Structure formats: structure tokens, C-alpha cells
Amino acid sequence: MTHLNLSTKFNERLFDMDFMNFGHSISLIHHHLEEVEDELTGWLKQPLNITAEEVDEIHNLSDEIKENADVLLVIGIGGSYLGAKAVQEALAPNFTKKENGIEVLFVGHNLSGSYMKRLVESLHNRDFYVNVISKSGTTLETSIAFRVLRHYSIERYGQNAKNRIIVTTDSEKGLLKEIALAQGYRMLDIPSNIGGRYSLLTPVGLLPISVAGINITEILRGACQAVIDLNEEDLEKNEAYRYAVLRYELYSRGYQVELLASFEPCLSYIHEWWKQLFGESEGKEKKGLFPASVNYSTDLHSLGQYVQEGNPLLFETFLSFKHLSEDCHLPFNELDDDQLNYLSHRSFNDINHISEQGTVLAHFEGGVPIIQIELERLDAFHIGYLLYFFMKACAISAYLQDVNPFDQPGVEAYKTKIRDLLNEKTIVS
Numbered sequence: 427m428t429h430l431n432l433s434t435k436f437n438e439r440l441f442d443m444d445f446m447n448f449g450h451s452i453s454l455i456h457h458h459l460e461e462v463e464d465e466l467t468g469w470l471k472q473p474l475n476i477t478a479e480e481v482d483e484i485h486n487l488s489d490e491i492k493e494n495a496d497v498l499l500v501i502g503i504g505g506s507y508l509g510a511k512a513v514q515e516a517l518a519p520n521f522t523k524k525e526n527g528i529e530v531l532f533v534g535h536n537l538s539g540s541y542m543k544r545l546v547e548s549l550h551n552r553d554f555y556v557n558v559i560s561k562s563g564t565t566l567e568t569s570i571a572f573r574v575l576r577h578y579s580i581e582r583y584g585q586n587a588k589n590r591i592i593v594t595t596d597s598e599k600g601l602l603k604e605i606a607l608a609q610g611y612r613m614l615d616i617p618s619n620i621g622g623r624y625s626l627l628t629p630v631g632l633l634p635i636s637v638a639g640i641n642i643t644e645i646l647r648g649a650c651q652a653v654i655d656l657n658e659e660d661l662e663k664n665e666a667y668r669y670a671v672l673r674y675e676l677y678s679r680g681y682q683v684e685l686l687a688s689f690e691p692c693l694s695y696i697h698e699w700w701k702q703l704f705g706e707s708e709g710k711e712k713k714g715l716f717p718a719s720v721n722y723s724t725d726l727h728s729l730g731q732y733v734q735e736g737n738p739l740l741f742e743t744f745l746s747f748k749h750l751s752e753d754c755h756l757p758f759n760e761l762d763d764d765q766l767n768y769l770s771h772r773s774f775n776d777i778n779h780i781s782e783q784g785t786v787l788a789h790f791e792g793g794v795p796i797i798q799i800e801l802e803r804l805d806a807f808h809i810g811y812l813l814y815f816f817m818k819a820c821a822i823s824a825y826l827q828d829v830n831p832f833d834q835p836g837v838e839a840y841k842t843k844i845r846d847l848l849n850e851k852t853i854v855s
């Protein structure tokens with residue numbers, strides 16, 4: 427049974443692409459990934475390696491939080507929040523009332539004073555837990571948000587505040603780990619050999635996802651399946667490797683932007699997570715596709731014109747799910763004053779699907795190369811599968827470009843500048 431299908435619609439500029447030219451390089455990269463131990467490759471087998479005890483610990487914590495809080499404040503930025511936020515958006519229903527459940531809020535990923543002020547004000551009548559997540563333990567946004575919310579926790583809960591703070595950080599080192607040990611906060615480990623943007627299937631993602639009411643066992647089951655399926659050395663049988671090769675070939679032929687497109691708004695944070703994954707993994711040494719995204723059909727009415735007829739620097743990757751569990755039908759209207767009765771035998775999903783097909787055709791005819799990634803169902807299993815698929819493809823893709831998928835030296839440049847400016851005595855205007 428295939429859980430994920432990859433297909434393409436390429437125009438004549440690409441018709442002569444031969445996958446098998448990449449067989450040898452892929453094979454070398456495949457073995458390199460299997461064998462390297464000094465790199466941050468712990469995520470490769472993480473879904474298989476996570477123990478039942480670790481999953482139980484997360485379930486227990488999650489139950490405790492749900493029992494004692496109205497809100498879980500997840501403080502983190504980049505890889506320390508995007509994965510969990512992506513899964514929450516994709517799988518936890520929109521518009522549900524929060525009175526009977528807990529709200530999972532992802533905070534500390536900006537430096538806005540008004541955001542922070544309003545956040546604290548919004549907590550006055552609500553009970554909360556804090557889960558601060560940082561692999562390095564020193565990220566500015568996370569650290570200062572934690573300082574504010576730690577103070578506020580003490581104001582609210584006094585001595586008991588420490589029981590409401592959970593620290594997720596590197597298993598071996600870091601300032602946050604030292605703080606947690608000194609203050610007696612409970613800790614969850616991020617394995618040292620897993621970097622931030624590959625850490626979603628560790629407690630970084632699993633605790634917030636579980637509190638959001640999503641079945642983490644199913645997420646891990648999907649990811650485990652992907653570990654097995656996507657460890658196939660034969661390029662023709664490995665969808666992650668094929669996706670990596672396709673992207674590389676398009677890049678080599680002059681395309682500079684990959685536009686990830688989907689027709690379900692709940693996937694918009696999967697796009698955001700994917701952007702960080704590919705952007706930080708590939709964008710170095712003056713190389714790399716620029717990862718961008720669109721939410722259709724919304725963005726057909728803003729960026730659609732550019733995609734169809736603008737500068738031909740991009741290709742599009744459509745992400746879709748064959749079966750969706752919910753739908754809405756159009757009511758019949760006798761008057762037909764809105765002239766929509768021709769659609770009344772169709773559902774929203776039907777119309778959305780046809781709109782996707784029409785968009786693919788139009789953009790293809792406009793000269794845009796198309797990759798399509800389709801999964802069976804929008805559920806926890808397939809989301810786990812998809813996220814692992816992207817991580818595996820991303821690592822392969824970066825190696826094809828001969829860059830290290832696991833570092834982000836460029837991020838340090840602006841961090842240093844900000845730090846230097848903040849250390850200056852004068853206020854920058």
C-alpha cells in the first residue's frame with residue numbers, strides 16, 4: 427500500500443529528465459546518511475527509537491496539564507514551535523469552543539511589546555502551564571518571553587509555579603538546562619543529535635501536540651512507516667529521493683523558487699514548517715531554492731496572476747489529501763437568485779478539488795513545472811508520514827547541492843548583530 431504519491435506535470439523544457447542519472451549520487455548519499463555519526467542525524471531513526479516510557483511520560487504530563495490548566499503556553503521559535511503548530515493546525519478542528527478543552531498557544535516567537543502585554547493580560551482569569559522549548563537554551567525571543575512568563579507564573583502561583591513549568595531542552599547541555607536543574611522544573615530531553623528543525627518527533631513537538639488532543643501514537647506510527655518505506659536505496663522506489671532529485675533538477679535548470687501550494691487552509695503551518703526546514707537546510711554558500719508557499723484558492727486571487735504569467739522563476743509543488751473527513755454541501759435555492767443552482771449537487775470539497783485540477787492545468791499551460799504530492803487521508807498517521815517524508819527529502823536534497831543540511835551558520839550573523847546592538851549603552855532609534 428502506498429501512503430504517499432508523487433507525480434509531475436512537466437513541459438518540454440524538462441521532458442528529457444532521466445532519474446537514473448542520479449542513481450549513483452543518491453546511493454552514495456543514502457549510505458552516507460546511514461553511516462555518519464558525527465552529524466545531527468538522530469531524527470532519522472527517532473520514530474523507531476523513542477521508547478514506550480518516553481511516550482507514556484508525555485501522555486501523563488499532557489493529562490496533568492489538561493486537568494489543571496485552561497491554556498498551555500508553548501514558548502519557542504523556529505524549529506521549537508513550527509512543527510507542533512503545523513500539526514495542531516492541520517488536525518485540531520477550527521472554530522471549536524475552548525470552554526471544554528485546553529487552548530495550546532504558541533508564544534515567544536516575536537519581540538513585539540504589545541503582543542506580550544496582551545498575552546499576559548489575557549491570562550488573568552485563566553489557569554496556565556508553561557512549556558518552554560529551546561534546543562540551545564539561549565534564543566533571545568524564547569528567553570525573554572520565558573522571563574516574563576516565569577515572573578507572571580510566580581505572581582500567580584507562588585511556590586507552586588515551578589510545578590507548572592516544563593522545560594524541553596538539549597539532553598546534555600545549555601543554559602536552560604542549568605536553570606531547570608537549579609529551579610527544580612521538570613525537564614523533557616531533546617536528543618543531542620537532533621537539530622531544531624528536525625525535532626518535531628521528539629518531546630519538542632509531541633507534548634504540545636498531545637495536549638492539543640491529537641493522537642501522538644498515530645503520528646509516530648505514520649512516521650515509523652515512513653522510516654521504513656523511505657529507507658529504500660533504489661531511487662525509483664523511494665518517493666522522498668525522487669522528490670529531492672526533481673527539486674535538484676529543476677534548480678539546475680534555472681528555477682529558483684519552489685512554491686508549496688495547498689487547497690486546505692489548515693495546512694498553512696505545514697507550509698511554514700517546510701519553509702524553515704528547506705530554507706535553513708539548503709540556503710547557504712549562495713545556493714538553494716527559495717521556499718515559498720501559497721494557500722489556495724485564497725491566494726489565487728492575489729498571487730495567481732504572478733504564478734501564471736510573471737517571471738518564470740518558480741515551480742509549484744501541490745500538497746493534497748485524497749480523503750477528507752469533513753465536508754459541506756451547498757443548499758438548493760428555489761429562487762436561484764445567486765445563479766448557483768448548477769453547483770447544488772456538489773459539495774465544497776468537490777468544488778475545491780476541481781478548482782485544484784483547474785489550477786494545475788492552467789499553471790502547467792502557463793509553463794510552470796508541477797510536482798504533486800498526494801496522501802491518502804488527512805489524519806495523524808499520514809501527517810506523521812508526510813513530515814518525515816519532507817525531512818528525509820530535505821536532507822537528501824541538501825546533500826545533492828553539496829551543502830550541510832544540519833547547520834545554519836547564516837543565522838548567527840544577525841544574532842550577533844542584534845546582540846552587539848543590544849549591548850550598546852545608547853538606545854538605537
Ligand SMILES: O=P(O)(O)OC[C@H]1O[C@H](O)[C@H](O)[C@@H](O)[C@@H]1O
Pocket residue numbers: 503504505506559560561562563564565568622623706834837
Ligand atoms: O531551539 P532554539 O535553540 O531556541 O532555536 C530556535 C531556532 O533558532 C534559530 O532561529 C535557528 O536558526 C533555528 O534553527 C532554531 O530552530
